[in-house]
Amino acid sequence: MGCGLCEVYCLVAHSSSRDVVKAYLKEKPKPISRIRREVYRSLSFAVQCRHCEEAPCVEACLTGAMNVDEKSGAVIHDPERCVECLTCVMVCPVGAIKVDRELGVVAKCDLCASSGSPVCVEKCPNQALVYAEAPP
Amino acid sequence: MRFEHLIVGGSAGAVSAVEAIRSVDEDASIAVVYDEEVPGYSRPLISHFLAGELSLDGIMFRSVDFWSRNKVRLIHDAVVEVDPDDRVVKLAGGERLGYGRMLLAVGGEPITPKLGGEGGGELYTFTTLKDAEKISSRLSDNHRVAVIGGGPIGVSLAEALTKRGKKVTLIELKPRVLSQVLDERASRILEGEMTRAGVEVLTGRAVAAVHRNGGRTLSLELDNGEKRLCDLAVAAIGVKPRVRLAEEAGIAVNRGITVDDAMHTSAPEIYACGDVAEVYDFAHGLHRPLALWPVARGSGKTAGYSMAGLDARYEGATAMNAMNYFNTPIITVGSVNPEDPHMVSIRLDKGRSSYRRIVLKDGLIVGFTLMGEVEQAGLLLYLMRRRINVGHFKGKLCSPQFGLTILPQRVRREVLGK
Numbered sequence: 001m002g003c004g005l006c007e008v009y010c011l012v013a014h015s016s017s018r019d020v021v022k023a024y025l026k027e028k029p030k031p032i033s034r035i036r037r038e039v040y041r042s043l044s045f046a047v048q049c050r051h052c053e054e055a056p057c058v059e060a061c062l063t064g065a066m067n068v069d070e071k072s073g074a075v076i077h078d079p080e081r082c083v084e085c086l087t088c089v090m091v092c093p094v095g096a097i098k099v100d101r102e103l104g105v106v107a108k109c110d111l112c113a114s115s116g117s118p119v120c121v122e123k124c125p126n127q128a129l130v131y132a133e134a135p136p
Numbered sequence: 137m138r139f140e141h142l143i144v145g146g147s148a149g150a151v152s153a154v155e156a157i158r159s160v161d162e163d164a165s166i167a168v169v170y171d172e173e174v175p176g177y178s179r180p181l182i183s184h185f186l187a188g189e190l191s192l193d194g195i196m197f198r199s200v201d202f203w204s205r206n207k208v209r210l211i212h213d214a215v216v217e218v219d220p221d222d223r224v225v226k227l228a229g230g231e232r233l234g235y236g237r238m239l240l241a242v243g244g245e246p247i248t249p250k251l252g253g254e255g256g257g258e259l260y261t262f263t264t265l266k267d268a269e270k271i272s273s274r275l276s277d278n279h280r281v282a283v284i285g286g287g288p289i290g291v292s293l294a295e296a297l298t299k300r301g302k303k304v305t306l307i308e309l310k311p312r313v314l315s316q317v318l319d320e321r322a323s324r325i326l327e328g329e330m331t332r333a334g335v336e337v338l339t340g341r342a343v344a345a346v347h348r349n350g351g352r353t354l355s356l357e358l359d360n361g362e363k364r365l366c367d368l369a370v371a372a373i374g375v376k377p378r379v380r381l382a383e384e385a386g387i388a389v390n391r392g393i394t395v396d397d398a399m400h401t402s403a404p405e406i407y408a409c410g411d412v413a414e415v416y417d418f419a420h421g422l423h424r425p426l427a428l429w430p431v432a433r434g435s436g437k438t439a440g441y442s443m444a445g446l447d448a449r450y451e452g453a454t455a456m457n458a459m460n461y462f463n464t465p466i467i468t469v470g471s472v473n474p475e476d477p478h479m480v481s482i483r484l485d486k487g488r489s490s491y492r493r494i495v496l497k498d499g500l501i502v503g504f505t506l507m508g509e510v511e512q513a514g515l516l517l518y519l520m521r522r523r524i525n526v527g528h529f530k531g532k533l534c535s536p537q538f539g540l541t542i543l544p545q546r547v548r549r550e551v552l553g554k
Contacts, residue, residue, distance in 0.1 A: 036511075040541035047540060050553060056514075059152075059437065060430040062178050064197035081194070083184055086458035090467045091430060092514035093551055095539065099465065099511060134553060 002044030006120035006129060007033040010048075013112055013119045029102040034109045035120050036095070046120065046129060048109035049096040051075045057088035057097060057108075076113070079105040138234030139167040141443055142225065144215050144381070145241030146175025148429055149410030149436030151198055153239050156440025156448075158206050164444070167233065168203065169225070171214040172264060176202055179243075180429055182268040183292035187299040195265070218385035220403040237405045237443045240382060240393060241436060244375035244411040244427050249284065253345030255354045259284070259371040262293050271370065278367035279303055282356055284343050286313035290372035291330070291461050298333050305336040305364050307356070309373075312339050317457045319472040322507055325489045329462040377412045377425050390414055392425035397449040399439035407443060409435040416452030418521060419470040419502060426453055456517065458510075464489060467513040470503030470520060471495045484534035492534055499527030512538055518551060 008020065015023035015031035023031050035048040055075045058066045065081035066088055068074070082105040089097045089106060098107045111131075112118045121131040141157055143150045146168055154166060168175060174192070181195040203210050211233075217226040224234045246261040260271055275281075281297050283290045286308030294304045306313070312323035313330070327337050342359040349355040349365060356364045377392035388394040388402035392414040399407045410432035414423040431453045441448035456469040474481050474495055479502060483493040490508025494501060494516065501520040506513050516533070519526055524547055526533060532542040540548050 036539070038537070038539040038541040040537050040539070043541045045539075045541050047552075052553075056430075059433045062180050062197065062429055063194070064178075064199075083181065083190070084460055084465075085180070086460055086465055086467060086510060086513075087430060089510055090456060090458040090469070090513045090517060093518040095512045095515045097511065097514075101465075 001126055001128075002037060002039040003125065004037050005123055005125060006035050006046045007037050009119045009123045010035045010109075013115070014107070029100070032098055032100055032107055034096075034098055034107055036098075046124075047094055047096055048120065049075060049092075050094060050134075051109075051111070056091040056093065060087045060091045062087055072111075074111055074113075075108070076110060077106065077108050079103070079107070082106055137167075137231075138165075138236075139209065140164040140236040141166040141239070142233060142235035142237070143168045143239045143241055144225070145239075145243060145410070145412075146170030146172065146210075147177075147179055147241065147243055147410070148197075148432035149241035149243070149439070150239070151176055151202070152433045152436030153241065153409065153440035153443065154203075154206050154208055156437045157444045160441065160444040160446060165209070166207065167209040167211055169211045169213055169215055169227065169233070171212075171228075173266060175210060176200075177265055178429075179263065179265075180292075182262070182265055183296040185265065186268045186272055186293070187296035189299070192265075215381060218381055218387075218406075220385050220387065220406060223405065235405070237407065239436075239439050239443060240387075240401070240406065240408040240412055241410050241432075241439075242378045242381065242412050243432075244425075245378045246371065247374045247376050249343070249371050249373055251343055251346050253347045253357065255346035255348045255369075258346065258348075258354065259369050262289055262370050262372050263375060271368070274368050275300055275302065278352075280305070280366040282307065282343075282354070282364060282366040282369040283372055284356075284369060285372035285374065286310070286337070286339065287316060287372065287374060288314065288457065288459070289375075290370075291326070293370060293372055294330065294335050295333075295461050298335055303334070303336075305338065305366065306330070307341050307343055307358070307364075308337070308339045309342050310339065313337065314459075317455065317459075317468050317472065318466065319468075319493060319505055321491070321493075322466055322468070322472075322505055325507065326461065326464055326466070329464050329489075333462055375411065375427055377414075377427075379412060382408070382412075390423075394423070397438075397452075398442040398447075399435055399450060400442060407439040409439040415450060417454050418452045419454035426455065428453065428456060430456070451521075454520075458513075464507070465510045466505070466507045467510045468503070468505045469513070469517050470501075472503050472505050482530065482534050494530075494533050496526070496530060499525040499530075501526055501533075515539070515551070519547075522550075 011033040178197040184190040393408040411427040438450035495503040
């Protein structure tokens with residue numbers, strides 16, 4: 001239904017205050033949502049990193065910032081090593097990598113690594129977002 | 137000594153090949169012969185190193201223990217001869233190494249211009265870590281640097297030097313910078329940013345001669361008779377595949393080493409990948425050298441799988457550049473200008489330095505430029521690579537709503553892997 005709550009919760013979950021008002025109005029640098037909501041006519045959509053096997057972003061990364069977590073298989077990004085070269089953005093087929101111009105890095109879905117469960121899925125009022133392994 | 141897998145070169149292609157081989161074979165013996173000081177650093181990051189933004193550790197795209205963890209024998213030497221009949225290589229140090237399968241991942245080398253004048257031999261180049269270190273060591277007591285060449289290497293160098301507080305003059309033969317990868321509009325916007333940052337950008341100008349001007353100062357004589365004084369000058373006019381080893385071994389070479397889709401060369405058990413090889417360009421339907429990092433990584437992976445005995449195919453690439461020079465995000469892929477009468481382009485401007493332009497031919501995307509907002513580049517590249525006909529929604533390609541929702545359901549499902 002395109003409510004956009006996933007974006008709001010994602011942004012807050014990746015803010016330093018974890019407070020919706022502060023995250024949107026006060027925090028510098030401004031936190032960004034790693035999920036993108038698209039609405040076109042009656043169709044709405046939320047897209048985030050698919051954590052691809054053989055992920056093109058991992059293959060393309062110039063610095064080694066983009067990696068596959070050996071345990072979970074998730075594609076993880078280390079902002080400390082990122083130089084905002086944008087090569088990953090160029091090759092991500094779903095456009096799931098966001099550019100944080102203020103910090104000079106890219107940002108992507110980390111499956112809410114700090115809490116263990118993706119907040120966009122948890123808070124989706126329509127159960128449109130599901131967290132599950134894709135069929136092979 | 138003999139190794140089941142012998143890899144010549146220690147950069148992106150070599151790392152990818154090692155990772156691929158080890159993913160299918162934990163035990164095969166692997167040796168890597170590299171002729172630089174350090175293997176496994178990221179060549180495109182040397183400008184960040186020179187700028188002082190990244191340390192040596194920062195440009196290592198795999199940690200220093202990558203090789204030992206993967207049980208790779210590292211040999212710091214240069215291969216001077218390949219004997220495909222006996223399956224041995226000869227090293228500069230005199231040693232001979234046998235191989236079961238070999239990979240030539242030797243990359244490219246800078247093209248050095250032949251310039252007149254007695255200072256013509258004093259130009260630096262900028263393609264390796266050592267080059268960056270040499271230039272860096274001259275910067276503490278020198279201020280004016282001339283960069284000859286306005287391609288990706290020259291522009292990234294000009295940016296690094298500017299960040300070090302140097303006064304840079306960039307001289308480009310073509311009428312605009314990055315003319316191979318940008319359309320005119322993008323070139324002009326970037327030139328504006330460069331000028332604002334303090335770079336003197338001279339386009340449509342060639343260096344005729346380099347003269348010594350007393351002491352260590354050089355005087356560059358331009359083709360219009362003007363002169364520019366500098367303390368050091370760097371030639372950044374391009375790179376070419378390092379094909380000498382292959383040529384001397386009788387391996388088929390065109391502009392780069394000729395390979396099939398498995399990255400196999402004309403010689404038995406010899407593979408090639410990365411900047412030295414001619415990979416498949418899906419936009420032009422032919423093989424040619426594409427000196428690009430993702431290509432080196434992808435083709436190196438395919439080479440590694442092939443060497444390990446898998447039936448692997450490299451899907452190919454095309455000219456593709458993600459750039460962020462002078463804080464200006466730009467991604468361009470394929471044809472950035474309509475190149476023939478069948479091509480049309482559509483464009484949407486969003487302010488002074490943000491726009492997108494997409495070049496179409498017969499309903500297919502053949503190239504695009506995104507400047508400023510670049511996050512949708514990968515989706516456009518996907519549509520282009522899969523040759524998906526966009527004719528009936530081309531009006532939406534440049535709209536702010538462009539994304540998965542405007543795609544036909546079938547295509548959207550394919551993108552999302554459903």
